[in-house]
Amino acid sequence: MRVLRGRAPTRDEDRTVTAEMLADTAESGESAVRVWTPHRQVAFGRRDARAxxxxxAKSVARACGFEPVERSVGGRAVAYTGTTVAFARTVPLSDMRTGMEERYVETTRAVQRALWRVGVPAQRGEPPRSFCAGDYSLQWNGKIAGVAQRVQSGAALVSGVVVVDDHGEIAGALDPIYAALDVPFDPDSVGSVARAEGDADPERVAAVVEELLVGDASATVEVVGRDDAETAPSKASRAAEPAED
Structure with missing residues (x-):
């Protein structure tokens, strides 16, 4: 399994990293995991783009200090402050019609266990009128994480977000954005690891999420923006080693 760490210098380059990760999995048949803190932005879904x-809504995002981007996976708008953790897992597929539920459940459980490890007893579900509402969300004193999936020929991408802190700033930005999109939203529905009184160090959260997504797989680590790769550290040391930002 490939493990990618860090982020590219620009938003566009950073998005390309994950797109290429999916394409590489489809071509090589090798799974990959990436957990990182994306650049500050609001990522709009396809349904948003048709509003x-x-x-x-994009103008409102800019006024709130978030660059708007469009994504090909997921539902409604999600805000990243620069400390928000994103995760992506790609798996090879032989049949696009099977396995979707299993991939959702496996990834959601891994993220849930990661949140437990950082002191958040997160449970499946979400409050009413949450951001980017979906069936595979995790909550504790507000929605903390959500999971989405994209399937293409040869590979699937299961990805999502963990709100580490800045829940107030995220809620304040998404409130007028969702109003512009005419989507129900309750600012108090936004949770975070910090709001749940967990360990709100983004590097720690990213490292633990990475470890749980990788599991027992033999992995090689690649730092985004570098051509060299190294053998992944042991499972025990991965949890202690912060993911690069």
Missing amino acids: DDFDV
């Missing part, structure tokens, strides 16, 4: 006032 009548999508341009207004």
Whole structure:
């Protein structure tokens, strides 16, 4: 399994890293995991892009200090502050029609166990009128994590977000954005590891999520932006070693 760490210098380059990870899995048949803190942005989903006032929503995002981008996976808008943790796991597929539920469940359970390890007793589900509502969300004093999936020929991408801190800032930005998109939203539904009184160090959260997504697989680590790779550290040391930002 490939493990990618760190982020590219720009938003566009960073998004390309994950897209290429999916393409590489489809071609090589090798799974990959990436857990990192994306650049500050609001990522809009396909349904958002079809909204009548999508341009207004993008302008609101900019006014709130978030660069708007469009993504090909997931539902509604999600805000990343720079400390928000994103995760992506790619798996090879022989049949696009099978395994979707199993991939959702496996990934959600891994993220849930990671949250438990950082002191958050997260449970499946989400409060009403949450951001990017979905069936595979985790909550504790607000929605903390969500999971989405994209399937293409040869590979699937299961990805999502963990809100580490800045829940107030995220809620404050998403409130007018969702209003512009005419989507119900309750600012108090936004949770975070910090709000749940867990260990809100983004590097620690990323390292633990990575460890649980990798599991017992034999892995090689690749640092984004570098051509060299190294053998992954042992399972015990991975949890202690922070993911690069």
